[in-house]
Amino acid sequence: MSDNENQPLEAPGEEAGEGSGEGIAPTGAPIGETAESSTEVCSREGHLEASGDALLRADEVTAGYIPGVSILNGTDLYADEGELVGIIGPNGAGKSTLLKAMFGLVGITSGTVTLRGEVITNRKAHQLVPLGVGFVPQTNNVFAALTVEENLEMGVFLRPGSFKERFEFVTDLFPVLGDRRAQRAGSLSGGERQMVAMGRALMMEPSVLLLDEPSAGLSPAMQDEVFFNTKQINQTGVTVVMVEQNARRCLQICDRGYVLDQGRSAYTGPGEGLIDDPKVVELYLGTLGKAR
Numbered sequence: 001m002s003d004n005e006n007q008p009l010e011a012p013g014e015e016a017g018e019g020s021g022e023g024i025a026p027t028g029a030p031i032g033e034t035a036e037s038s039t040e041v042c043s044r045e046g047h048l049e050a051s052g053d054a055l056l057r058a059d060e061v062t063a064g065y066i067p068g069v070s071i072l073n074g075t076d077l078y079a080d081e082g083e084l085v086g087i088i089g090p091n092g093a094g095k096s097t098l099l100k101a102m103f104g105l106v107g108i109t110s111g112t113v114t115l116r117g118e119v120i121t122n123r124k125a126h127q128l129v130p131l132g133v134g135f136v137p138q139t140n141n142v143f144a145a146l147t148v149e150e151n152l153e154m155g156v157f158l159r160p161g162s163f164k165e166r167f168e169f170v171t172d173l174f175p176v177l178g179d180r181r182a183q184r185a186g187s188l189s190g191g192e193r194q195m196v197a198m199g200r201a202l203m204m205e206p207s208v209l210l211l212d213e214p215s216a217g218l219s220p221a222m223q224d225e226v227f228f229n230t231k232q233i234n235q236t237g238v239t240v241v242m243v244e245q246n247a248r249r250c251l252q253i254c255d256r257g258y259v260l261d262q263g264r265s266a267y268t269g270p271g272e273g274l275i276d277d278p279k280v281v282e283l284y285l286g287t288l289g290k291a292r
């Protein structure tokens with residue numbers, strides 16, 4: 001393995017020369033003499049160790065839609081408090097399924113999900129929202145017939161008393177939503193609708209926000225805006241886990257990325273490290289990853 005490669009997330013010993021965990025790196029530390037490497041080395045054991053006090057964790061999660069058919073096959077992921085984590089990978093890899101499984105929308109058959117150390121495996125979405133988990137699905141994520149303000153009201157219906165304060169927070173972050181508060185969400189541009197969807201999730205003051213392909217279907221300019229907005233949300237202190245088809249842009253803004261392949265976390269490392277890793281580019285990003 002060369003110095004600047006990301007490590008596959010494998011059980012120790014599966015990879016030649018891994019031994020029985022010898023040299024497994026703790027959080028952020030590289031193996032051996034890879035000190036100048038920008039990528040975080042991560043065997044499954046190292047990953048587990050690094051995820052010790054993560055805000056949100058998925059450990060060896062198996063999940064699927066049909067009994068007996070697993071889409072996630074032992075997926076590992078963690079997000080530290082304040083981190084912006086990106087998940088990329090080929091179509092059908094299970095990226096959306098992973099977010100839905102963590103948000104209680106897809107049944108988990110084995111493995112665990114924890115939030116602040118508390119096991120939340122298979123908790124339902126309506127139980128997770130009050131615990132501080134927000135989710136923005138890829139599609140149908142706004143009420144098109146309702147106004148911007150009404151959409152944001154829907155986001156906080158569990159705590160109507162905090163509407164004013166949260167509305168101010170969201171419109172400070174996205175002033176255009178304040179300007180358009182009386183406009184129907186269905187009449188907004190794609191980028192603005194995505195802002196409404198994120199804003200609605202932020203109304204409940206989540207600790208962690210799960211975003212499924214927020215830039216999908218948007219023009220390049222709008223995509224830039226979405227990535228900028230996502231970074232801004234993260235900078236207010238919200239931990240973000242984002243799935244993206246726009247791998248390069250995603251990895252550019254995130255602290256750490258995962259490559260998901262066939263329902264398993266194949267690689268993880270700092271965003272910029274992953275995008276420059278020839279193996280990741282070759283195997284998972286193809287021409288999309290090569291395009292600069």
Ligand SMILES: Nc1ncnc2c1ncn2[C@@H]1O[C@H](COP(=O)(O)OP(=O)(O)O)[C@@H](O)[C@H]1O
Nearest residue numbers: 065066071089090091092093094095096097098
């Ligand atoms: N509602 C569903 N019912 C059955 N299979 C599904 C459903 N949604 C997704 N799948 C299947 O799960 C696999 C992973 O899908 P998904 O998580 O959406 O992938 P990604 O988001 O990485 O493109 C695909 O094979 C897809 O066909």
Ligand SMILES: [Mg+2]
Nearest residue numbers: 095096097213
């Ligand atoms: Mg998807």
